[in-house]
Amino acid sequence: MTAATTSQTAGPYxxxxxxxxxxxxxxxxxxxxxxxxxxxxxxxxxxxxxxGAPVTDAMVExxxxxxxxxxxxxxxxxxxxxxxxxxxxRFVTLxxxxxxxxxxxxxxxxxxxxxxxxxxLKQLVTRLYFEGEKLNETDPLxxxxxxxxxxxxxxxxxxxxxxWRLDIRLQGENETVFLDx
Amino acid sequence: MPDPxxxxxxxxxxxxxxxxPTYGSTRPRHPKQPLVRVPHTLSEVTGxxxxxxxYAPHDDLSRHxxxxxxxxxxxxxxxxxxxxGRPVRGALVEVWQANAAGRYHHPxxxxxxxxxxxxxxxxxxxxDEEGNYRFTTIRPGAYPWRNHANAWRPVHIHFSLFGAxxxxxxxxxxxxxxxxxxxxxxxxxxxxxxxxxxxxxAQFDIAITQPEWALGYRFDIILRGREATPFExxxxxx
Ligand SMILES: [Fe+3]
Numbered sequence: 001m002t003a004a005t006t007s008q009t010a011g012p013y014x015x016x017x018x019x020x021x022x023x024x025x026x027x028x029x030x031x032x033x034x035x036x037x038x039x040x041x042x043x044x045x046x047x048x049x050x051x052g053a054p055v056t057d058a059m060v061e062x063x064x065x066x067x068x069x070x071x072x073x074x075x076x077x078x079x080x081x082x083x084x085x086x087x088x089x090r091f092v093t094l095x096x097x098x099x100x101x102x103x104x105x106x107x108x109x110x111x112x113x114x115x116x117x118x119x120x121l122k123q124l125v126t127r128l129y130f131e132g133e134k135l136n137e138t139d140p141l142x143x144x145x146x147x148x149x150x151x152x153x154x155x156x157x158x159x160x161x162x163x164w165r166l167d168i169r170l171q172g173e174n175e176t177v178f179l180d181x
Numbered sequence: 182m183p184d185p186x187x188x189x190x191x192x193x194x195x196x197x198x199x200x201x202p203t204y205g206s207t208r209p210r211h212p213k214q215p216l217v218r219v220p221h222t223l224s225e226v227t228g229x230x231x232x233x234x235x236y237a238p239h240d241d242l243s244r245h246x247x248x249x250x251x252x253x254x255x256x257x258x259x260x261x262x263x264x265x266g267r268p269v270r271g272a273l274v275e276v277w278q279a280n281a282a283g284r285y286h287h288p289x290x291x292x293x294x295x296x297x298x299x300x301x302x303x304x305x306x307x308x309d310e311e312g313n314y315r316f317t318t319i320r321p322g323a324y325p326w327r328n329h330a331n332a333w334r335p336v337h338i339h340f341s342l343f344g345a346x347x348x349x350x351x352x353x354x355x356x357x358x359x360x361x362x363x364x365x366x367x368x369x370x371x372x373x374x375x376x377x378x379x380x381x382x383a384q385f386d387i388a389i390t391q392p393e394w395a396l397g398y399r400f401d402i403i404l405r406g407r408e409a410t411p412f413e414x415x416x417x418x419x
Pocket of ligand 1: 011013279334337339
């Protein structure tokens with residue numbers, strides 16, 4: 001048995017493999033064209049570092065289930081978005097449904113976020129949950145996190161219909177909970 | 182529904198830390214709180230199906246708009262396997278790199294080296310049924326960075342891989358044998374395990390080398406393997 005290959009930083013030039021349209025999972029010429037149903041949502045947020053500076057060169061990827069909570073349906077739940085000059089990312093997608101957990105548990109609707117950047121020798125993984133979701137109160141992962149830090153995973157409505165925001169802090173006060181996947 | 186079979190946790194000596202004082206950009210960007218370990222659920226063992234229908238392959242970086250890029254043409258090929266030696270089929274492999282002069286086709290790269298209009302430095306291929314991938318490119322140049330005094334990145338190609346599940350997602354870099362800069366590069370030197378580090382170095386391969394055309398390099402990539410389970414023995418395990 002050979003151990004898995006060592007991770008290395010994506011560095012600052014990963015835009016060469018980025019295509020900005022991938023941030024819109026519902027683009028008319030994309031893999032989800034023609035998919036019916038579900039609630040269209042926008043996921044946005046700002047990434048800052050331990051100095052409070054915006055992280056303007058991060059590559060954010062999402063992975064999520066479809067509105068029925070399935071990963072193996074027709075919906076392609078993958079997107080990629082580079083942060084802009086203010087450290088912001090923005091995805092257009094469908095709201096995922098609840099996903100089976102281990103045993104007989106149910107996981108609250110969530111989106112997995114993966115971050116790559118200069119200064120990250122391997123990716124950081126976290127999750128985005130939705131404020132006000134009843135299942136958040138019984139979600140096994142959320143409940144395993146100390147209450148004071150749980151909020152770093154919970155997106156809130158921005159006031160614009162269908163738009164949710166979750167800021168990510170790599171380090172320091174209100175540091176986002178990152179996951180050892 | 183039975184619990185999904187998780188992926189094995191890597192030996193920490195074979196993977197980099199988040200905080201690496203010799204690599205300055207890690208200072209404000211590494212989490213200070215411990216990561217929260219997640220028992221693998223469907224969210225971690227599944228991953229996007231990357232179909233060539235939506236992500237068109239592009240396996241020749243050595244020409245653009247029908248014109249040849251400058252520099253030494255090379256072929257890079259290898260296999261994508263899991264830790265148990267099983268081929269990872271249909272894996273999306275993305276690559277990006279500097280040109281022969283050590284300059285990226287990227288607005289943020291201000292290195293005083295020439296751009297090549299015939300070299301964009303990005304490619305996308307899929308592994309076949311045996312886990313093989315292959316692309317043609319130009320040997321990149323070394324380039325300076327401002328991490329420390331007289332800092333130069335060794336010659337490298339960036340690799341991005343999507344295996345079967347989110348837990349297999351990997352971004353890494355491939356290096357070239359005999360590069361004197363490897364000894365000075367904190368990114369290459371990031372692991373405690375020397376053997377793991379050296380597996381990032383491609384091997385010259387005369388069998389991949391094409392006469393009168395291009396030198397060949399072999400770079401095999403290992404993605405995380407599944408946890409052993411009592412059901413793993415017979416046929417049909419997956
Ligand atoms: Fe590079």
